[in-house]
Amino acid sequence: MVPIGRNLKIKAARAEKDMTQKALAEAVGISRQTMNAIEQGEFNPTIRLCRAICRVLGKSLDELFGEENEDD
Amino acid sequence: MTKNAKKNNLDEMQEQKMLKLEECGFWILFFALAAAILVQLLMGGTIRQIAGEAIVLLIGSAFYAFSSLRNGLWTRNAVPTRKGNVSAAIIAALLVGVLNMVKLLKKPDAGTNDILIAAAFVAAAFVICYIVLELFRFVYQNRRAKLDDVDEKTEG
Numbered sequence: 726m727v728p729i730g731r732n733l734k735i736k737a738a739r740a741e742k743d744m745t746q747k748a749l750a751e752a753v754g755i756s757r758q759t760m761n762a763i764e765q766g767e768f769n770p771t772i773r774l775c776r777a778i779c780r781v782l783g784k785s786l787d788e789l790f791g792e793e794n795e796d797d
Numbered sequence: 798m799t800k801n802a803k804k805n806n807l808d809e810m811q812e813q814k815m816l817k818l819e820e821c822g823f824w825i826l827f828f829a830l831a832a833a834i835l836v837q838l839l840m841g842g843t844i845r846q847i848a849g850e851a852i853v854l855l856i857g858s859a860f861y862a863f864s865s866l867r868n869g870l871w872t873r874n875a876v877p878t879r880k881g882n883v884s885a886a887i888i889a890a891l892l893v894g895v896l897n898m899v900k901l902l903k904k905p906d907a908g909t910n911d912i913l914i915a916a917a918f919v920a921a922a923f924v925i926c927y928i929v930l931e932l933f934r935f936v937y938q939n940r941r942a943k944l945d946d947v948d949e950k951t952e953g
Contacts, residue, residue, distance in 0.1 A: 755808035768810045 731766045734789050738782040753777040830854050835892075839899050866933060869941040877937055882930035890923035 739749055750760035753774065762768035763778075770778070775790050782789065807815055830850055837847050844851075871877050897915035901907045 756811060759808050759810040762810055771809055774809055 732764050732789070734784075734791075735764050735778065735782070738784050738789060742782060744782075749778070749781060752781045827854070827857065830857075835896070838896055841900075841903065862933065866936050866940055869937065869944040871937055877930075877934040879931070879934075882927055882934060885930055886923045886927035889926040890919050893922035894919045 735749075739746070744752075746760050746764070747757045750757045753760075754777070755774065759768060759770075763770050763774075772786075775786055779786055779789055805812070831854060834847050834850050834854065837850075865871070875881060894915075897918055901911060901915055904911065
């Protein structure tokens, strides 16, 4: 499996919305452990979860999960 | 139990971890059960004595094998080949051979007849295992082709 890098875009988008990891996790219906794993690049979420995160943060898939994130 | 007993409380990462743990649990139970049967047979246990464990192992194995075939799956790391099936059948025959050898060594009055019967068991194990695996390979290939064909039609 191709390793995924840390996703700093989610963290930045969260900060824009003044949301904690816990608040975002609750909004998309996952645990904080999972949210943290996504941000740390330790868990590769399904497209359904990616879209839910994008919807809550008001961003597009490309903005949060675009390829440039892999180099971060 | 609460009203929401059937609701899945796990998110997708927890679900994946749970599946991984369940998979590990399955294989531990599978090999422990197989080892328990082997040890009992090596210690002189009869078919009647190991019947319970053997039935459980057979039911579990049959479910796993047929479910995998129905979904067009073989193993993660290998594709079915005749050579691979011959190798697996040889391993099964060797296992039966070792079991029979231990039984013969324990039998002080073992004669040519006993050796011939043991050899017949080894040969039968090889032939049955090979035929079953080849049958599985045939079913797998047909099922795989059918599933891939459906996907292609849906795509168009």
